[in-house]
Amino acid sequence: MPSSDPQPSPFVDGELERAETLPAAWYFDESIQRRETTHIFHRTWQLVAKQSDLPSPGSYFTVELVGEPLLLTRDGSGALHGFYNVCRHRAGPVAVGCGTRKALQCAYHGWIYALDGRLMSAREMDGVERFDLKDFGLVPIQVAEWGPLIFVNLDPSAPAFADEFADIIREVAEKGFDLGRMAPVERRDYDIACNWKVYVDNYLEGYHIPIVHPGLFQELDYDQYEVVTYRRHSKQYAPVRKASGETAAERPYGRYVDGDASSTAEALYYWIFPNLMLNIYPDNISTNVILPTALDRTLTIFEWFANPEATVDDMQATIDFSDEIQQEDIFICELVQKGLGSKSYDRGRYSVKRENGVHHFHQLMVEALYSDD
Ligand code: FES
Ligand SMILES: [Fe+2]
Missing domain, CATH: 2.102.10.10 (Rieske [2Fe-2S] iron-sulphur domain)
Known part of the structure; x- marks a missing residue:
């Protein structure tokens, strides 16, 4: 239940099996938000x-x-x-x-x-x-x-x-992605009625995909979907389902499976603490920046960049599909914000199989806000 008192450091158990989620008050408390500004947004790239x-x-x-x-x-x-x-x-x-x-x-x-x-x-x-x-x-x-x-x-x-991005920069280069050739294609801003952490929590798990994103669920091999955590970033493996029946070209992610199985393995999805997502494909990248504008208000900035080989139609299909998924995420995040504000709710539990990325984020939040001043 939310309170206006400054929040003490909550204990987020390092063991996922035992851990409880962040207290709901963290999504409503002004003292937490001030600390997030000084300890996180003013200290990270x-x-x-x-x-x-x-x-x-x-x-x-x-x-x-x-x-x-x-x-x-x-x-x-x-x-x-x-x-x-x-x-x-x-x-x-x-x-x-x-x-x-x-x-x-x-x-x-x-x-x-x-x-x-x-x-x-x-x-x-x-x-x-x-x-x-x-x-x-x-x-x-x-x-x-x-x-x-x-x-x-x-x-x-x-x-x-x-130094901070060394592992990611090396990995992107090793996989052959050339960010230097990517030029901006489009930017879309979304204003969402939830705390910024609700949006990040939601991004960090695939658990909701079968329920919230029926279209995306059709595209992905959900059983293979996995989040791997590193020190201050995590990576999602979301293999594209092989085309069956319809041609690959008819599907939003179809061009990544069309005859070249290796290309699907090369897509990289990074979340970098605290508020950046990088989605890297062979011919384009997109960035999502998640910014608090108020305790219960979040601006998400999506931008797409493409190399010269990406066609206008391919990029439009990518952007349209992303927009559809984003609308579904906005719908659920705004309702979750209301739920977190209910006096009936304080903390929840994590799915061990599906919510390790959320647990990792919550541990980093506690560490960033309370490990030093
Ligand atoms: S010249 Fe800049 S504030 Fe006066
Ligand atoms: Fe989602």
Whole structure:
């Protein structure tokens, strides 16, 4: 039953057979949400932009990450930089929207910053004591690029992206996927009336597929469906069912089974703590970013990228099928949020066979919120 008291660290038993799910109050509590912001979203690598948002030297792009206004730039040499989009004068926006500039002028009183963050000029500040332009550059954040994707990390002491994502980057390269050839195709935003963890919980298990997703159930070999957990990410194995009767081309995932059994084995589905899903196919990838906008409100951003071999029709079929599954997930997640708010419910149990991924996520949540300050 939800309460407004700050939540003590709950015990999520490491043994799946014995464990109970996170307390329902974790999906309603403001103190938990504040801790999630500072301990998780401000400390982990977050996908916030794509290469095409910053295509050339002089490009800038603004974005908000759980309430923090951020600014990405490419300087004259094309090097990527990230900053808080907060002027050192009185916190005005250094840039609005996106575009291309030689320098950035704050929209409030017009201080001018170079694209690498240095403060170049500050109008009418003569006579101000202890004021040196070089002390008032923009506050930087960590940035990283991987294929068409751009990540930031607000924690200056966080491990480098290349280290944190090392296993995934290596595996994707070893399987022959070339993210560098993927160009954006479409973005769809979905606003969902549930806590962000309800959506992540739901993504991390295939247990609901036969009930919630009859269309997807037809496509997958459910018996083979499996979630394998690693330190801070998990991988889903969801083999596509072999075509029977109808031709593979008539099925949403048909082109991945059409005559080439090995291609199905190559699809990779990653969930990366806390809120990123990467779905990687031979000719396209899609990213899902799950962001809390309120305690009971979640924005999910889906983006598709394809290599030149993917046809428009193939991509449209992929996107349409994903949308159908997403609508089914939204329907169930919004009802689960209501259920979690019932005074009749506090904690549940996990299916050992099907919900190890949810258990893994819940353990990581407790660890991230309570292992240190
Ligand atoms: S707030 Fe930026 S110049 Fe004043
Ligand atoms: Fe689902």
